[in-house]
Amino acid sequence: MLFEPSLATDVLVCKTSQGLSGSKTRLQLGQGAGYPSVILLEMVTHLLWSFASASHVWESICVPEERTLLVVCWTLPWQPPVTMGIPVFILAGLLVHFVFLVSIFDIYFSSPLVHGMTPQQTPLPPPAKRLVLFVADGLRADSLYELDSNNTSHAPYLRGILENSGSWGISHTRVPTESRPGHVALIAGFYEDVSAVAKGWKENPVEFDSVFNESKYTWSWGSPDILPMFAKGASGDHVYTFCYTAESEDFGAQDASKLDTWVFDHVKSFFNSSRSNQTLFSALNEEKVVLFLHLLGIDTNGHAHRPNSREYKENIRKVDEGVKEIASMLESFYGNDGKTAFILTSDHGMTDWGSHGAGHPSETLTPLIVWGAGVNYPQKVTSQFFEDNFLKEWKLENLKRLDVNQADIAPLMASLIGVPFPLNSVGTLPLEYLNNSAHFKAESMFTNAVQVLEQFKVKMNQKKATTLSFLFTPFKPLSDSEQISFLKKTRLYIQQQKYDEAVSLCKTLINLALEGLSYYHTYDRLFLGLSIAMGFVGWTTYVILVIVKTHTNLTKTVQSSNKESTVLLYSFTFVGMMITFFLLIQTCPWTYYIYCLLPVPVWYAVMRELHVIQNLAANLWSLPISQSLGFILISIVGIEILVFSFFYRSTLTVGLLVFAGWPVITQLWVQAKTTTSIWTVLCALLAVFPLMPVVGREPNIPLVIAAGLLTLLISGFSLASSCKSENKYRNNEDMKVHFYQMLSIALSTYVVSNTHNSLKNKQGLPVFNQVISWTTLVSSSVLPLLSPTFLFPRLFSILLSLMATYLLLSTGYEALFPLVLSGLMFVWIHMEQEALQHYGLSLKPKLAVFNFAYATDITQFRQLHLDDIRRSFFFVFFIVTAFFGTGNIASVNSFDPASVYCFLTVFSPFMMGGLLVLKVVIPFVLVSCAFEAVQVTTQLSSKSLFLIVLVISDIMALHFFFLVKDYGSWLEIGTSISHYVLVMSLTIFMMLMNGLAQLLTTKRLELSRRTKHHAT
Ligand SMILES: [Zn+2]
């Protein structure tokens, strides 16, 4: 035990030399408490005390040798401010949200791997001595199988094989449909978790076993992104890789199918060279040899030209020829010994618009053709049923189609060459592909079942060891006795030569073991989910309390007694310690401590404000019921519209149309006819964007050019009007900045049109264009800071700078989006002024002379009004519009590599990802800056409105937390996860953006000595 039966404490009164008095508590820990647990307890108590009452200072001293924790509570003679400071609040907020965000990766996407199993191998001799695995990266099933208009195949050799000598089917992949998880499923037989993808492509986050590792020798040729991960995971020196350099993966200028020709040529010369190298020659003639040819050309061509292009199809033809040559070369090398098995498949497919990663059928359906030693010949059938209509389309109705899950290919390969099944494989051997005796099939299936069961046993023992015995609920259908009886029965069937019975029993056992694996894998899910939800609700409540307390006059300040707060603190500390203790004895991973302990300080902070809650409740009861009900109803509808817009972009159109009618509903239009009509028109214009198809599917460069010219026109007008009116707030320096920004818009427009032209003509990206692009990108972050800090000039300058970058990243109608959006934002700032007047809250300040730099000088901020909730809701709505206005960014499919062609054409996922994120962020920055302007011009402290925004987005996040799914189709699961990630990062992002917007609007860089500022 960690603690003595009774928590030994004694309270002493002490005094310091400065006259502070306090009480000291000694916590005596039990014999079992080691040094780490004492330190941990100290950290927990420290964490709690950082939230603790302001009139006390807490101090804890840990004495590990005596296993005691001394806790001193000093009573301060003075009363510091009651709420925590803004920096602390923001830090706490960021921390809390970061934990919430990361938690779902732990809850839903923890690594499924276990270690410590015994390798399992079929005892009978295998049919093949060697296996050749071709992976045509990014090859869609239908692209390979379909016939063109005159009934010929793009891959005549492979078509011939599936018609005359091999077996075929569709291999179903899982999300994420990316190269790395695809190859891991193929070669190691398990589905890698998403977190592993996030950890990097080339590094192995975990060691895993693979068919290559189990083979005697593996030689592999292909991309440096894929091959090293299997060589690195392999034990000993028997997996050899031959890669080209990352630089040659340039898909803009040269023909990408050269990547495949490279592989074929190198394999041929490798075999040629072995004739004069005796060691290599004998190694090649060993048993259990794997040759792996990774062909990246099709994927690269698909990204660059889309799967319906001539280039993609031409590349398929090249691969087909290459496979034919390699096959015949190998047959002659091995003297037609009939001991070679061949597998051709792909790691994932590709959408019509050249992307992959999500769960669309075009991405998850990949071809599988197997032939050679030990593989079944084509089976003629009269009818076969599949839900899709492909068979007819491909004219393959009469050849048996054998579908598999991607991970089933690993046991298939292992069984063909007779190596142990990869230890973590969850695949089931697809028996119908095998041309072998019933005995062999039954034995192989038995091996498969034992191998999966091994994982189940290790996982169960792990969970059992780390769970308190009275809390452990075993997986009932597969208890120890059940397992033994299953295995015994199967052995018996095999001995009695009842092979079919043995196989079906093995299949049941495999399914049960897999079910049990996922049962133990998700064992803690409910418990962790509850903890996170508790923390969520607690944090949101706390933010609401802070708003009510500091920004409204709804509550009177009541000083809670010291005694009460001490009791509260002790009880929460006690709860925190109990949780820590509970987790300690279960030896939970360290992240669990964070998830489970986080709600404690959060709820402590809430409970300290209990009097605010009581006050608020009393206040609310005094309101008329219809009014409060109506308010709640409108809030719910508003938030639901936002949630819905994540699923259906057109919901945003509905919302924007309601916004367009807002001045009419509230009678605002009587007051300001011009402003309100512009508002209505712009709302309606913006409402068109969510109805447009997702960005990138239909590139339209002329529209981008039009957007550039329109921006030039508008800025020209603005320049002319400010010259004409002899605006005293402008001087020559400002003119220069403005002029330079116009120049960069013009340059961007030129670069976009020129680059896309040159790429079309296959001339690659001109260096001059690339230099201009990067210069524009860098300068756009600095230029706005040079412009005057008056409201509209500054906002306009931010728009011009960001627009120049956005143009470079655009490929179609989306280039117009920031223009319309910022138009609406400009009017919004005016509209909020009108609304203030409408409610009689303020006199109209002159917007034209409003200066961001002096905004913080306003000493008298007004209190929050109910209308400010509407204001905050508008902001969140505009943010969501900025996100989904031009595409569904929750889906990887929206990321079209064509939009970064002005910057780079060499495939570099992280650089491209960064640029695409920038493209998403630009509309976001525009809205954030407008919101900053709304805050300061409506005389609110910049934090109060933002707090309401936090509450709105947190309620949304909680909504999506409950919508996170781990069942249903992979598309649904993927989407639900990305929604949650998106809305959580939205909150974190908005916090950062708020800071960035403040910086962008208020800071000014002085390049030279200037004339003094004109004060308002
Ligand atoms: Zn791939």
Ligand SMILES: [Zn+2]
């Ligand atoms: Zn790809």
